[in-house]
Amino acid sequence: MTKYTKLERNWVMYDVGNSALVLLNTSIVPIYFNAINTGASAAELVSAWANAQTVASLVVALLMPVLGSLADYAGNKIKFFIGFFLTGLVLCFAQAIPMGALPFLVAYVVCTIGLNSSMTFYDAMLTDVTTDERMDMVSSSGYAWGYVGSTIPFIVCLALIFGGPALLGLDTMLCTRLSFVITGAWWLAFTVPLIRTYRQRFGKERGEGETLGKICANTFSGLAKTMRSIAKDRALIVYMLAFFFYIDGVHTVISMATSYGAALGIDSTQLVLALLVTQFVAFPSAIAYGKLAGRFGTLRMIIAAVVAYCGIVLFAAFALKTATEFWILAILVGLFQGGIQALSRSYFGKLVPKERSNEYYGFFDIFGRYASVMGTFLVSVITAATGSANLGVLSIGILLVVGLVLLLTLPDARSRA
Known part of the structure; x- marks a missing residue:
């Protein structure tokens, strides 16, 4: 059995907390939004x-490099983390x-x-809480325990939504709204230990008498330096x-699955229960991925997952029509998600300077968030233009193939850890 340090354990537990909100957002929230947005096709x-x-991804992508650079100053990382966590909460x-519908969407x-901004600073904490040798294991454990732990408040919310009207005489919509309170309380409970124990090990020291203006100037010059450093490192x-x-x-796939399934006419209960199964499948799969990365190499395992996702997108676009097929999709996603x-996060952490991890993770987040912008934008535009959600989903397969080709061109892609 894996033994964690106290700080590693508290870091992992934040994934248990925030994953509850991620699960709510990808399952119940789209259904609730559809219910209050009456009259829409x-x-x-x-x-x-x-x-x-x-919009959410675009804002985070624009903010994170600058704020990430500021957070790399010793002691700042936890302040930014707390600020965004409290905003989300x-x-x-x-x-x-x-x-x-519109105020709710805002x-x-x-x-x-x-939520997503706090997770960027949380990802950057990985270099402070563990070592390179343990990074794959700790990162994978965060996702794994996040998946299984998030199901606890989720099951409570489902029991309230489906059982509340009959057993407690509560309106279904009220029970759904109470899910936000339950999930927020869970997120808070699993965040407090990390806030209390985290200490930033790596960071830039603030010069004596350094003014806020000087810090901002250094931040932008540091960003330029980081961009040059990244540009010179071909592998990175x-x-x-x-x-x-x-x-x-x-x-x-994660953010649009429930909305896509609902648009195909699949019963909302089936959608939610299938995504719950995804969490249980993802728990052992994420742990196994961390162990397999130690045996076969982190990069190889990332490549294997991208190939699998290409198949998942094709399945969603051409074969997904019934609740049974949605369950199959949910299980497939759980195996690789x-x-x-986890390995994308830990592999990047091994490549970057520890004392500037937040700045680098800020750029890393740009790539992740702008990718999310492009994917959801493609789905939105193509679905609206063609009236076919299937074609919208299919469009993201092109991007997966491009990513796979680039991974295969990395130096020593078949032997590099």
């Missing part, structure tokens, strides 16, 4: 949800307030910005470009 609902995902609770977008730039493309497929995310 299936294509309009998918397009509106994709636009919300696009407050807006998570705010979504429990009865409101129309609240959702701001909550998502807070090719990997980041590959990540830009392949993670698009991963994020888009955690592994590719």
Whole structure:
């Protein structure tokens, strides 16, 4: 059995907390949004949800490099982390307030910005909480325990939504809104230990008497220096470009699955239960991916997951029509989702300077978030233009193939760890 240090364990537990909100956002929230957005067609609902995902991803991508550079100053990382975490938490609770479709979508977008921004700083903490040798294992454990741990509040929310009207006499919509309160409380509970124990080991020291203006000037000059450093490192730039493309497929499949399934007419109960199964499948799969990376190499395992996702997208576009097929899709996603995310995070952490990890992860986040922007934008535009959600999903397959080709061109792609 794997033994963690106290800090590693608390870092992993934040994944347990935030994953509950991620699971809520990818399952119940799109269904709730569809329910309050009465009168819209299936294509309009998918397009509106994709636009919300696009805006949230775009804002995070624009903010993170600059804020990431500022966070690399000793002691700043935890401050930015707490700020965005609290923003997301407050807006998570705010979504429990009865409101129309547009105000709800705005609240959702701001909550998502807070959540995803906090996760960028959280990812950068990985270099502070563990060593290079343990990084794959710790990163994979975060995703694994996040998947299984997030199911606890999710099951409570499902029991409330489906059982509340009959057993407690509560309205279904009220029970759904209470899910935001339950999920927010869970997120808070698993964040406090990390906030209390985290200490930034690597960072830039602030010069004596250094003013805020000087710090900002240094931040932008540092960003320029980092961009030059990345441009000179062929392996790093090719990997980041590959990540830009392949993670698009991963994020888009995750964020659009429930909305897409609902548009195909699949019962909402089946959608939610299938995604719950995804979490349980993802738990051992993410752990296994961390162990397999130690045996076969991190890069090889990332390549294997991208190939699998190409097949998943083809299946979703051409074969997905019934609830049974959606269950198959959910299981397939669970097998590879955690592994590719965890190893992408840890592989990048091994390539970058530790004292500037947040700045580098800020750029890494640009590639991830702009990929999400491109994927959801493609789904939105093609679905709206053709009236076919199937064609919208198919469009992201091109990006996965480009990412795969770039991964295969990395130096020593078949032997590099």
